[in-house]
Amino acid sequence: MERDATVVRVYPPGYGHTPISADYRPWLRDAEFLAAWRRVRDNTLLDQARLHNLWDLVEQCSRRCTGAVLEVGAWRGGSSALMALRLRAAGDQRRVYVADTFAGVVKAGEQDSYYRGGEHADTSVDRVARFLDDLSLHQCVVLPGMFPDETARDITDSSFALCHIDVDVYQSARDVFFWVWPMLQPGGVVVFDDYGFLGCDGVTRLVDELRQRDDLVIAANVNGQALAIKFR
Numbered sequence: 597m598e599r600d601a602t603v604v605r606v607y608p609p610g611y612g613h614t615p616i617s618a619d620y621r622p623w624l625r626d627a628e629f630l631a632a633w634r635r636v637r638d639n640t641l642l643d644q645a646r647l648h649n650l651w652d653l654v655e656q657c658s659r660r661c662t663g664a665v666l667e668v669g670a671w672r673g674g675s676s677a678l679m680a681l682r683l684r685a686a687g688d689q690r691r692v693y694v695a696d697t698f699a700g701v702v703k704a705g706e707q708d709s710y711y712r713g714g715e716h717a718d719t720s721v722d723r724v725a726r727f728l729d730d731l732s733l734h735q736c737v738v739l740p741g742m743f744p745d746e747t748a749r750d751i752t753d754s755s756f757a758l759c760h761i762d763v764d765v766y767q768s769a770r771d772v773f774f775w776v777w778p779m780l781q782p783g784g785v786v787v788f789d790d791y792g793f794l795g796c797d798g799v800t801r802l803v804d805e806l807r808q809r810d811d812l813v814i815a816a817n818v819n820g821q822a823l824a825i826k827f828r
């Protein structure tokens with residue numbers, strides 16, 4: 597049996613991080629996912645666990661909910677493309693919005709211990725447009741600029757089934773969440789990347805604040821994602 601190489605990490609005291617071990621990797625026997633993953637892996641920072649979760653959730657949400665899919669924080673487009681590949685495989689032509697500044701992280705502030713702004717600028721709108729075009733993912737709509745401030749006005753859908761927020765910092769994640777939430781269908785999901793990651797404490801804090809709301813359930817996974825599941 598293959599095992600991951602041992603990774604030795606040093607965690608800050610009192611931070612609530614220790615290594616965990618979970619052997620179940622459902623994507624290893626999901627041939628369709630693995631084929632899609634091979635097509636996007638060079639254009640994403642996400643590991644297989646988080647990508648497989650998006651692959652699974654976009655299918656579940658699209659079966660239950662009408663509305664578009666939105667990703668804010670696309671970087672080189674890999675995670676957006678994976679969701680669009682999943683929808684296309686199911687014959688589902690709904691729009692997938694692919695939003696990024698293409699100039700790196702914005703709105704870093706006091707809540708964020710690591711990010712300062714400008715990180716992940718090593719991409720471009722042309723590169724992502726070409727990547728999506730090469731995969732013939734014509735249902736993807738690229739939105740270059742700060743979301744929602746500069747690009748939400750270009751969205752033509754008024755309901756959403758799933759939103760993936762992968763923006764690394766508190767204020768950006770908060771602004772995206774409060775923009776999309778009123779238009780998310782009951783049964784729809786907001787997936788936060790970065791939950792619990794060292795250096796992404798702003799996003800962790802935001803998700804933990806949302807636990808007070810009475811219209812959602814937060815499911816915080818130990819893989820670095822948290823879900824806000826809307827039930828009404």
Ligand SMILES: C[S@@+](CC[C@H](N)C(=O)[O-])C[C@H]1O[C@@H](n2cnc3c(N)ncnc32)[C@H](O)[C@@H]1O
Nearest residue numbers: 640641669670671675696697700701742743763
């Ligand atoms: C970690 S990367 C995203 C990774 C990507 N999902 C992938 O598959 O690898 C974070 C991205 O969020 C973008 N970003 C942060 N805040 C944003 C905002 N308010 N509007 C648009 N893009 C934003 C940054 O430009 C950066 O490319």
